[in-house]
Amino acid sequence: MAVYVHDSQFMTRRGIVLVAIIGLHVFIAWAIATGLARRALEVIAPPIQTDIVEEVKTEKEPPPPPPPEFEKPPVEVPPPDVTIDMPVEAPATTAITAVAATPHAPAPPARTSVRKHATTAKNFPNSEDYYPAASKRLNEEGAPTVRVCVGANGKVTSAPTIAQSSGSARLDEGALSLARAGRYVPGSEDGKPIDDCFEFRIRFQMTK
Numbered sequence: 001m002a003v004y005v006h007d008s009q010f011m012t013r014r015g016i017v018l019v020a021i022i023g024l025h026v027f028i029a030w031a032i033a034t035g036l037a038r039r040a041l042e043v044i045a046p047p048i049q050t051d052i053v054e055e056v057k058t059e060k061e062p063p064p065p066p067p068p069e070f071e072k073p074p075v076e077v078p079p080p081d082v083t084i085d086m087p088v089e090a091p092a093t094t095a096i097t098a099v100a101a102t103p104h105a106p107a108p109p110a111r112t113s114v115r116k117h118a119t120t121a122k123n124f125p126n127s128e129d130y131y132p133a134a135s136k137r138l139n140e141e142g143a144p145t146v147r148v149c150v151g152a153n154g155k156v157t158s159a160p161t162i163a164q165s166s167g168s169a170r171l172d173e174g175a176l177s178l179a180r181a182g183r184y185v186p187g188s189e190d191g192k193p194i195d196d197c198f199e200f201r202i203r204f205q206m207t208k
Contacts, residue, residue: 118150118196121183127202130178132170142166143203144175150184152193163199175202
């Protein structure tokens, strides 16, 4: 038959452990009841605070207006004058050509011609011989101007005409008769006879 020997020290250790476990559970229950555990947790791990931050909406400023556009008038630039100088090829030759500047003779002075108009010749008829008789009876006086064209040979080339009337047809006709009967010296240019026309006055005046 087995004999069990109780170890008093073993029982004492078990009792102490049991009492400690029971005391721990009592302490935990008391801590929960009194809020000690909550304060310990707050010390160990502080509560997370959350702050609600309102987002500040910033209003965007409208962009500045675009700068005014100024329409620039078109500037017309004339095209530049382009001058292209092309080299002139000299003809192939072995001869030596001497170019000498030939002085130009001065231009002769302008030649002035000497011209003389036709005139009445010597022994020209007297106006008294061609004075109309009717004009003498009526005491008509006047001095018509006659135009005569004379050739280089000294002869009249066309019938004389009245350039300015005397106011009397009879005196004008007497002046034309005298011009047709007269002789003339032809005009000349540099001493050479030429055809020319000239005018002269024939005066009819009563003599006392």
